Amino acid sequence: MSTVAEELPAAGADDAGSASLWSKGLYKFRRDRTGMWSLAVVLAYVVIAAGVWLGFWATGWADLAGGKWEPVSAQHWFGTNIIGQDIFDRAIYSTKTSFEVGLVVAVLATVIGAVLGAVAGFFSGSWLDEVILWLMGVLDSIPFLLFVAAIAYTLQGNPYSMHIAMIVTFWITAGRLVRGEVIKLKEMEYVEAGHALGLPEFTIIFRHILPNTSHILLVQATITFVAAIKSEVILSFLGLGVKDGMSWGLMISESSQEVLAGFFNNFLAASALLFGLVMAFNLFSDALQDALDPRTVSES
């Protein structure tokens, strides 16, 4: 076969930048100072959590290391709590819990939301869509607390009942967003091109459409991460939170009594760490959203 159209220049000889959408995003992200800082903070938390997980530090979180409400000292950096546990250790240990809750919930809720949302959107108007919409409506109608409590009962004693409850509730937002986006995207010509080639529908959904909702998914995952951490705080206050271990939520609910007694260490330690992570994640997700905004990336 001979090459036709020989007058056409070889493409890409002088194309501006050969970066992919992602590396362009990364490039933009790297130039975003706030974004980088927030990422650094998040990574620092990850390191802390990993260290806890590997048993490098905060191993003494359950011990009675001192007396009641000891003040800050070289030995107890944030003092001790009412039963004499080291608050610093407990706050550090809680980092791990936050990631366990946040990551598990964020990843699973987003994945489920993406899959169901994409399927519903792609087959919008069909019975499959109706069923998924119905499910979303149903799950949305049950007040969150009630629902979490109900799942906690149903899975009596299961250490993941809280996770499951959150996932079952949180996937809906991702699902609705993805569904809307997919309805828009499926009218795109590249989807039609897939049909024209005879691609199976599921290939079209999962290889062609879903990747193009990644900006939504990423941002939604980070938001869910934060929401899960924060919900854990409230659920712990209600006694529906983590079973074993420690979390900032538990520390804060402990402290809500103590601040009255003028003892703020528990409160400050947990709030500061929680605040730092949530804030960093917020800024991080903002920066990510900007970096991956197709309007500013794809202009060539």
Next chain:
Amino acid sequence: MTEPLLRVRDLAVEFDTEQGVVRAVDGVSFDIYPEETVGLVGESGCGKTVTGLSLLGLIPQPPGRIAGGSIEFGGRDLVQTSEDEMREIRGSDISMIFQEPMTALNPVFTIGTQMVDVLRLHKPLSAAQARREAIDMLGHVGIPAPARRIEEYPHQLSGGQRQRVMIAMALSCGPKLLVADEPTTALDVTTQAQVLEQINKLQEEFRMAVILVTHDLGVVAETCRRAMVMYCGKIVETAPIEELFARPRHPYTMGLLNSIPRIHEQRPERLPVIPGRVPDLLHLPPGCRFAARCERVLDRCRAEQPELSGRDSAAACFNPEPA
């Protein structure tokens, strides 16, 4: 010859991009005289829309900015004019029609509301007066049953009608200059013909100047008195329309005219094309930007930038096609 209505000198517009600063418009100078229609043509991405937008101070900031030059209009330099004053000028002195009629109109207001709003911004009219005027104007641009149509929403109109509403809005304040940015690209030829007809008619009626941005040379040939050819951020040739089509001087203009598929000719095997492609705005060659694709290239072209020598009929070329 009368004083020019608009005098653009060395206009430069830059955009910040992740790879660096892009100079989308680089030292453009031209004059527009009252009541004339000037075509602005050129390859996609050469800076036509950006030039048009900068006349109204609508360059998106950030990432864009006017990096230099002046736009003299009615005795003042629009580059230096404050946003508040620009607002006064927009609509009443300079208007613009955008390419996509569906999205350029606000989908949730009736066209009546939108037109009345614009009218009352610039003229001291009561709501009822403004409405009457709007209906008049719709009639002018050839919308049938304007009194009924004015109550409709953009999505209830056809593409051609929407475009005509845009024109009506643009004209309703009696601007002295209208920038029409590819007003007919989305339309089929009969509708396109109607729209262009309309612009022409109204231009005479309202005595305004029009800058018509398009890549359709047929449209330019039919509507304009004069045309400017842009290439890669610069105006490479400007000439009265007959002259341009009969004796294009810049090799790029030549190439462009040659590429046009024409009707009623012996169907050629291959259409002529300009070989090569537009240089990357980030990595511009030091000399003439067309040099790499030019058949008539000289050594000098690769080192030096040619300048546009005249205002009304000139080509920025060291080795132009002999006249």
Next chain:
Amino acid sequence: MELLQYSLRKIATGIPLVIGVTLISFLLMVYFGPDKTYELVGKNPTAEQIAEVRAELGYDQPVAVRYLDYLRELVTLDLGFSDSTGERVSAILARTIPISAAVALPGFILGNLFGVLLGLFAAFYRGVWPDKFIMAAAAIGMSISFLIVIIAFQILLSSSYGLNLFPVRGWDVHSIGDYVLYVTVPTLATVFVALGYNTRFYRSVIVEETTRDYVRTARAFGMPAGPLYYKLILKNCMIPIITRIMFSIPFVVISGSLLIESYFGIPGVGKVTYDAIVTGDQPILKAVVALTAVLLVAVQLLTDIMYRWVDPRVALK
């Protein structure tokens, strides 16, 4: 006529939703749910007494029978009596829902109103310092735990350790004056927390809208920034705004805010629901869930009609 037909259809499609909600929540909360038996038996019960209580509560019935009972209760609007207090469930809801609504609404309205305003403001200054400042403040609002906000406001405004301007807690409302007095601190706490989320959401919606072509058109015709934002852009943003607001309504009205109500000692439905959860008071739970579902269906209908009102392109499909 078309609207009526449409409404009927929507309501008809709401029935499966209500059935779904009731069935799922029934299974979760009622069948597997908390067991009231041991709250009701005395200190030293015998096995027969336990069986008697279970029979009294209807726990000895098969699930299907109990679920059908539930549906029958809904259809006949006879919601029964609380298992804890013996009060008629309808009376409890009638007593507490208005209070919850009265407590939650000001915060809800102000939170959304200011959210939209700040969102507009931030979007207008997109990328420059007012925007950055507002967004940072929103992030702070989102990051702080609600619990702490409540406690902080309580101590700051209501306690003898702080300004001591408002009652610490309670709901002793007989006049508008009382109402303002009691509702202020809960409202401030709610707004403080909601504002972060709302501003963020509304800003992104509005920013998205400012990139639309019609905005450029309006500017090209000399539209000043003020009317451009609050009139043109805002109306185009109404669909996501309405969605967000409307779909929160059932929860604002029926669920109340547990934290607010328990910390401020307000006898609202949030507290009642929570107590019902932790004591397994199934008649109340069943009623609350069903009511939420019904309200959601109503809201869905209303929202669709509002869509049509703000956006002529949305036909009743």
Next chain:
Amino acid sequence: MSDVLLQVRELKKYFPVRGGLFRRTQAQVRAVDGVDLELQAGQTYGLVGESGCGKSTLGRAILRLHDPTGGQVLLDGTDITQLDRQALMPYRRRMQMIFQDPYASLSPRRTVAQTLREPLDLHRIGTPAERDERVRELLDVVGMGPRALNRYPHEFSGGQRQRIGIARALALDPSLIVADEPVSALDVSVQSQVLNLVADLQRERGISFLFIAHDLAVIQHVSNVVGVMYLGKIVESGSASAVYRGPKHPYTKALMSAIPVPDPTRGRSRIVLEGDVPSPRNPPPGCPFHPRCPQAMDRCRSEVPVLKRPAGAETGHVVSCHLYD
């Protein structure tokens, strides 16, 4: 060269407009309303018409991207409108589409190589190594080097993207390509490049094209046969030279007269069409063009004209207009 590749008979595609309590179909958009056409192997059928007249719908219905409401589409004599998904697969290989918007038709998060490999993988053409080779070859055919392989669509210019789209359409070696306004987003010089490419491909491989465009000059340049559509129906068709030289239908005439000519010295004598474009939801009775037709007669208002060859016209040149009865 007269084996008929594609035959379309009485093809109809109606879109339902639903409403009411039970979402009953209340009205129909008659986007394509009984179209007949024939395409010889290795030839190009040019399709023009007002925007919204059903050109894209017709193209899609032929490829069965829409399931037609009625009529037949015969590819090499087989009616593909009746085939199920499985049976359709071999025919999918033989017909492809080039889309109007080159950017929208490429999956933005897939590299060129992924995009081009996909149909080969799907239809299990050759070994994986052969498929890689084939992808390079395709790029070569459309004049792009292997450096394009691992890049994303947004990194290319419009013309390049359009070429990628063409390469994808060629991947399965189809005998029919429906090109839906493939050049309208491009400026003239790039447009010429693409048109040349199409011509080369057709010459080399004998591919048939159904070529949809607004630009009549382009249509004339590429087509052997031209069809003019109005409101879901073909109102005139014939060999390109015949139609361009002697347009018969008043609408075709109006179209021809409206073509902007890139020659400022030529005078203009446009036929300006008055009145609104009727809606395919409730097309007017009689001839669909009659409300705007400068030559409309009483008869046109009630009687639907059929396609026939007017007296004195070339063979194959047909028009549906009462003027020629």
Next chain:
Amino acid sequence: GSNGGPDPELAGLRVYHHSADGAPTSLDPAQSATAYANLVVINAYDTLYSYKYLARPYELKPNLAAAMPEISDDGLVYTVQLKPGTRFIDDPAFPDGKGREVVASDVVYSILRHFDPTVRPQGAWLWQGRVAGLEEWKAAGSDYDRPPDGLRAVDRYTLDIRLEAPYPQLLYTLAMGYSAVVPREAVDYYGREFGLRPVGSGPFRVTSYDTARIVLEPNRNWRWRPVDLAEEGYDPDTQAFTGIAAIDGQTPPFVDRLMISFITDSAARWNSFTKGNEIQYAGVPVELVDRVLASKNPVRLAPKYEARYQVVSDIEAGFVYSAFNMADEDFGYHPDPEQQARNRVLRCAMIRGFDWRRRNDSFYFDLGVVFPGVIPPVVPEFDPDLSLDSVTRDVAGAKRMLAEAGWTADNLPTMTYGSVGGVRSRQFYEQFRAWMMEIGYPREKIVLKQFATFGDLNKQWRESRLPLISAGWGLDYPDAENTLQLFYGPNGAPGSNSSNYNNPEYDVLYEQAAVLLPSPERTRIYRRMNQMLIDDCVAVTGLSRTRIAVWHREVLMYPSANIVGGFFLPFVALAGDNGILERAEPARLTLN
């Protein structure tokens, strides 16, 4: 106060505003299981007997009864005379809207309700198997028109109670809210909602009631009599500081309105209290003890508070403890006697690992009283000389015991620690776990199992599914029998003996003591039983908490949250125009 201002409706009214740390769910006496319910019930209803306002130790006095009962010589028949002329409050439940007189058959009816399942009663265990014929009556369908033999209204004002065996605690039960007298008309009239609409003959009537607050007004028709402080057990040495001497000889009610706010959250409760006029009585939250008190022994307020508030500390009638579930083979009885012996060592070691001193310090202001066994300090049978070894921590000893019995980190059984949600119970768990870790328990083997409702946890206990029961027991009456029955074999799960302690010797002693009136002999038996529990290491016991009550100085009262419960409320007096204040010491009455 600056907040809300005085309610105009309350202007001129003497209002006493009390706070409780929890809300009653029902005001039906048959369901008055909680202290919160009891507080209201005994004020809205009449009981036959009541506790004297000020007497410590607690003493009964006739209330609705005209006098203390006549008891037959065999101790089996009690005859109670009612005071004539007591009327139920006016209520639409009565045929003419007018409250009718309370008669003996009302008492019979009220107690019988506990044997009618449709009432969902909670007090049956007090009389079951003791008062003759109740079971048969219930079995026969709970027909109120045919009362059983054991419970008869002899005439309008005379009540006969016939017992199957002597039941010395019977009188106490007749002072409990469970036995409060309700009119059948109202029960029938209000049906399920009776619990919301008390129709009683007590000193107060309920005017409004919700989950946040209840409002009561004095029942003017009640048999108010001038206060005789001496008769109420006034002890000038310990009680004079309250200024209640001022009410001696005066006739209550001294307030026009009684409001009780139910505030679970201690911070909110304390904030409301310290604000001024809003709430006049509260308990001091644990967290605040160090700020509020100047000294703990004796309890004295810090100067900042002393000027404004009165304070009294009150040891609870009850205690907190953890009992092993002896039916659990890992910790309790085992078919293999050797293993059973090792299990006992394990229990003993765990008990020795438990640090009551520290628990007291952490959570009970260091004001709680730690005692061995299950006879708490509040009852007369308490033995102050008992060895404190079983409640003194000895980590080394515990470790040694475990080692000697062959317990290692590997073979120690997993301890599932059941708990409800909530900060405090979690802290208990964490503290417990840490202590057990210190005696060699691996952390993963002390597992928390949380239940969102107390009912669910209770269910696990009652169904004997958890190895450890951590609970508090509130005494129903001031008699150690009430706690010793917690280990009586036949009371095993689902009864109150959740630890399933099953010791025939103990059971025999219990049965012996149960029919004895208070006597040194009975005390001796009680103490022997107590020692058996200690020796068998059945439970980690115990600690009786001390409550610190504070109230505004303008309020004259001597409150008690214990057995006396709400019996003090009719005596509460306030600054007002009835002259009481003038007689009180003026210096103490300065209020902001």
